[in-house]
Structure formats: structure tokens, C-alpha cells
Amino acid sequence: MSHFMSVLGLWMSVFFTFSIFSFLYKDNPFYKLAEQIFVGLSAAYWLVYLFYSIMLPNLFTKLISDFRGNIILLIPAVLGLMMLMRIIPKTQWLSRFPIAIMIGTSAGISMVRYAKSDLLSQISATMINPFAGETTSIVIGNFLLIIGTICGVYYFYFSKKQEGISAVPSKIGIWFLMISFGASFGYTVMARVSLLIGRLEFLLKDWLHIIN
Amino acid sequence: MKRNLPLFFAFFCGILVIVSEFIPHRPFSMLIDTLQNWFMIISGFAIILGQISLFQSNLSKIKQKESGWIFYLAGLLSFCLMLIVGLLWGTQETGGIFGHGLKLQASLGAKPFDYLFDFAYMPLSATMFSLLAFFIASAAYRAFIIRSFESNLLMITAVIVILGRTSFGGMLTAWVPESYKFWQLPNLSDFIMEFPNSAAQRAIMISAALGIIGSSLRIILGIERSYLGSDK
Structure with missing residues (x-):
């Protein structure tokens, strides 16, 4: 069974490789199919990766293992849910709060980081x-x-x-x-x-x- | 409240991060760690929002039977398949809801998520990016026929760097005597990378940093507020 699946996998890879290369001739249904499958797979890949590397260790595992000790994590969890409210038109305005926190934090982080690493250090490295x-x-x-x-x-x-x-x-x-x-x-x-x-x-x- | 409170939050978080940089002691050091952890969690939800949006957009195209809807259906199915196997049996390092799926692993030769990664995602992504090799060749041809001093400078540098980083480049200029070894392609390529390239990269980094500092200040002070969207 394992051998059959690896052969099937090999042929699947060959099909996808030729489907993408077929674009060199012109746009065609095989390329479109492979392109959409690529979009779907990569979106799901990053979602699964995000779940296991960020959401699970930083939020869910902490809340499940020690809820009282990590009760403060309910704040980013609620803010995250408010972010998802953007999907519903009537509650869209709720997403402004987490977005503002994210934008404000990243503005502060980038301002300090770029001032230190890209501006000052590059200028001093040029003063030789x-x-x-x-x-x-x-x-x-x-x-x-x-x-x-x-x-x-x-x-x-x-x-x-x-x-x-x-x-x-x-x-x-x-x-x-x-x-x-x-x-x-x-x-x-x-x-x-x-x-x-x-x-x-x-x-x-x-x-x-x-x-x- | 709908507009001013988020603006205050952005101001508060931005200032807190900047202040904590200058006062790296408690409570600021603790606050900044908490804020960065929250930032990561909220970003995770933002990515989930993006994926839901992609799902909805594909679903509406399929419902309305737009041209090429069958391809969007294939995209949606592949998305669901990868997501479900990832959540049920986990990835290479972590187990999923059903654990590690040892029976499935034995029949597939790998976890279902890794099987899809190795035989579908990886060949698709490598081939998609390798396609660019052909388009780069046509872009290079177009740059050559412009024949301005700047375009020639770009192409000559590209050729030197490409040849200098391969064994063929070294072989081509191996006959150059030791006293003129600077002109050997690998050395010339190293010189370009170390000096003129670094100079331009520094100029870009310094200018971009100035731009980022300016726009960050505009966001923190509430001058730039387009991220809040309209009130409609």
C-alpha cells in the first residue's frame, strides 16, 4: 500500500509539474487547475502551521492547562474574536479595536527597530x-x-x-x-x-x- | 467611540512600545512582553480572517457559477482537504485531534498532511517559482534592447555576479595572472557585492527607515487613520 501511494504521489507531482509548465505555451485549463489547487493548499498549509505554532502554544494550551493563571489571555482572545466580526457587516466596526492595537503596536516596534538597526547602525557603518x-x-x-x-x-x-x-x-x-x-x-x-x-x-x- | 477609542488604543500601544525601549525595567519590560504576545495572538486571528475571506470569495464565485468556477471549486476542495488532514492527524512534529494516525502513516508512508505537502504543495510551489526563470530571461532581453547606460550597468553587473558565483566564471578567468587577480570574475563579483552593492543597499535601508519612522509617527499621533476604514 505504501509503495502504491508513493508511486501515486510521484505521478501526482509529475502532473502538477507539467500543468504549471504548460503555461509557457499559453494559459490553459490544466494550468488554471494547478494554480487554484496551489492557492488552496498554500492557504491551508499556512493556516495549519499558524494553528500549531502560534495559536496552540500561546493561547489554547495555556488556557486549557491553567485557566486561572492565564486568565489575562482572554483579552487577546476576545480581541481576536472581535477581529473576526469583520465578516458580519453590522458588527464590522468592532474589528477596529484589535486592528488599532495591532497597528499601534507594530508602528511603535517598527519605529524603534528601524531607527536603531537601519538608520543609526547603517549611518555609523558608513562613517569609516x-x-x-x-x-x-x-x-x-x-x-x-x-x-x-x-x-x-x-x-x-x-x-x-x-x-x-x-x-x-x-x-x-x-x-x-x-x-x-x-x-x-x-x-x-x-x-x-x-x-x-x-x-x-x-x-x-x-x-x-x-x-x- | 467607534473612531476615537481605536485611535487612542493605537496611540497608547505605540507610545508604550517606544517608552519601554528607553526604560527597559519593570513594569515597562513586562508590559511590552505581554503586548508583543497579544500582538502575535491577534495577528493569528487576522490570518484566520484572511483565510475565511478567501473561502467566502471562492464560495460566492462557485455559487454564482462565474466563468472558471470549476477551478475555484478545486481550489476550495484542496484547501478543505489540507486543512482537515492537518487538524485531524497533525503535522510532522505535532499530533492532531486523532493523534499521529499511525495506521494511515503506515499506508501512506507519511502523515496525510506531509504526504500532501511532499507530493502536491512542494512540486507546485517549486515549479511555479521556477517559471520565473523563463520570464526573467525575457525581461533581461527587454532590458538589453533599451540600451541606456543605466540598463547596461544593470545587465553587466548581473552577468558578472552570475558568472562570478559559479565555477564556470572562475574557469573563464583562471588565466588572468595573479598580479591582476582582482579582475578574475569571482573576485570582481565579491568586490561588487561588498562595496557598490552595499552602498546602494545602505542608501535604500536608510531612506526606507526614514519613511517608516515618518509613517509610524503619523499612525501613533492619529494623523494617518485610513486603517480604520469608512463609517459607512
Whole structure:
């Protein structure tokens, strides 16, 4: 039985793989079917994952094992239920309270976190002595790091129209951004191609046994 | 009450988190831990709300027999199947309502949830994302034919990074003498990643942080209130 189910599973994987790849030719019913199944499966996967990793250990298990000791957890539980009230039009306004708490908390957390890790630490990391490098390439690199950061930040300054001489740092900033986008593009290409190789390997090795 | 009280809650929670950062002692340290725990639980309910909304939207499309309703039905069925097996027999680490389902495990070779994950979810997700390899190739072609200085800069960097991170790139420039080893593709790729790329990433991070701080302040002070929706 176990062998039959693993063979069935293999053929199911092959069917889904070909159904998705069929989109390269044109949109078709097989692709649409696989796409919707993917949406359904991933939604359920994350729901189950959420239930077992967040809701169960942080709320339900605590309330069931020691209700009196964790009675304060009824507050987020009620707030969560108020969030679900959004489904019913008449009680929709109740969801504003948990949303406001979530938005307020996340605004506070992000403000502090980004100010510390992204703003202050990045600025201090850029304040380096460019001549401190051991080799010429590091010294040049340090200069590029300082110039690129300053010009890049200047490019994102939209409060004043950038024209004439003030447009020069902005232009340099764009060049640095383009280099960074190129690097990210290269990494994305490599990641996607490795996924493609993985799928081809599955078809040729696990399914057809053409390669070892 | 329907508008002002939520605004006060947002203000109170936001200020509490910020104050606790500057006073990391009781009661603030305790309050912030509690608030973060609540935040996680409420977020869980928010995700459940999203899933219910997805379910309702698919159900209404099926009821109204919109074009392609059969595909939405397949999506809904797969959603229910994965959810039910996950809740009944659990996942790899945890047991479900019916425990670990050892008999089912013996016949399937894995838990039903893991079986669906391995043979349906995983191939679907890997193939879906690998499709992007083809579309990226066409995007690269379009970027090449624009032929501006910026697009060339992007493509040349991409090519150097791709070649520099593979053994083929190293092989291509292996003949470059040791005194000019900076020009070997792996070294050039490392240089790009370490300096110009870091500079641009820093600029993006600093600018984005400034934007996030600004919008967080607007939310905490109640200037930005679009998240409350309309009164209708």
C-alpha cells in the first residue's frame, strides 16, 4: 500500500509539474487547475502551521492547562474574536479595536527597530576612514561605499526638484542603485534557475530514471 | 467611540512600545512582553480572517457559477482537504485531534498532511517559482534592447555576479595572472557585492527607515487613520 501511494504521489507531482509548465505555451485549463489547487493548499498549509505554532502554544494550551493563571489571555482572545466580526457587516466596526492595537503596536516596534538597526547602525557603518584599507582595491571600495551611500540617499530626497548641479549626485546615486539591482537580479536568476534545475532533475531522475 | 477609542488604543500601544525601549525595567519590560504576545495572538486571528475571506470569495464565485468556477471549486476542495488532514492527524512534529494516525502513516508512508505537502504543495510551489526563470530571461532581453547606460550597468553587473558565483566564471578567468587577480570574475563579483552593492543597499535601508519612522509617527499621533476604514 505504501509503495502504491508513493508511486501515486510521484505521478501526482509529475502532473502538477507539467500543468504549471504548460503555461509557457499559453494559459490553459490544466494550468488554471494547478494554480487554484496551489492557492488552496498554500492557504491551508499556512493556516495549519499558524494553528500549531502560534495559536496552540500561546493561547489554547495555556488556557486549557491553567485557566486561572492565564486568565489575562482572554483579552487577546476576545480581541481576536472581535477581529473576526469583520465578516458580519453590522458588527464590522468592532474589528477596529484589535486592528488599532495591532497597528499601534507594530508602528511603535517598527519605529524603534528601524531607527536603531537601519538608520543609526547603517549611518555609523558608513562613517569609516576610507584610507584604512589594506589594499588599493579596498581603499577604492571604501570610497565607493561612502559616495554611493550619500548619493543614494540624496536620490531619495524628493522635497526639492533635482536639476542642474544638484542633479549630479542623484545621477550617481542611480548608477549605484542600478548596480545593486543588477546584483539582486543576478541572484534572483540563479535562485530561479536552480529551482528549474531541481524540477528537471525530478522529472529525469525520480520519474523517468534517465539520469543517476 | 467607534473612531476615537481605536485611535487612542493605537496611540497608547505605540507610545508604550517606544517608552519601554528607553526604560527597559519593570513594569515597562513586562508590559511590552505581554503586548508583543497579544500582538502575535491577534495577528493569528487576522490570518484566520484572511483565510475565511478567501473561502467566502471562492464560495460566492462557485455559487454564482462565474466563468472558471470549476477551478475555484478545486481550489476550495484542496484547501478543505489540507486543512482537515492537518487538524485531524497533525503535522510532522505535532499530533492532531486523532493523534499521529499511525495506521494511515503506515499506508501512506507519511502523515496525510506531509504526504500532501511532499507530493502536491512542494512540486507546485517549486515549479511555479521556477517559471520565473523563463520570464526573467525575457525581461533581461527587454532590458538589453533599451540600451541606456543605466540598463547596461544593470545587465553587466548581473552577468558578472552570475558568472562570478559559479565555477564556470572562475574557469573563464583562471588565466588572468595573479598580479591582476582582482579582475578574475569571482573576485570582481565579491568586490561588487561588498562595496557598490552595499552602498546602494545602505542608501535604500536608510531612506526606507526614514519613511517608516515618518509613517509610524503619523499612525501613533492619529494623523494617518485610513486603517480604520469608512463609517459607512
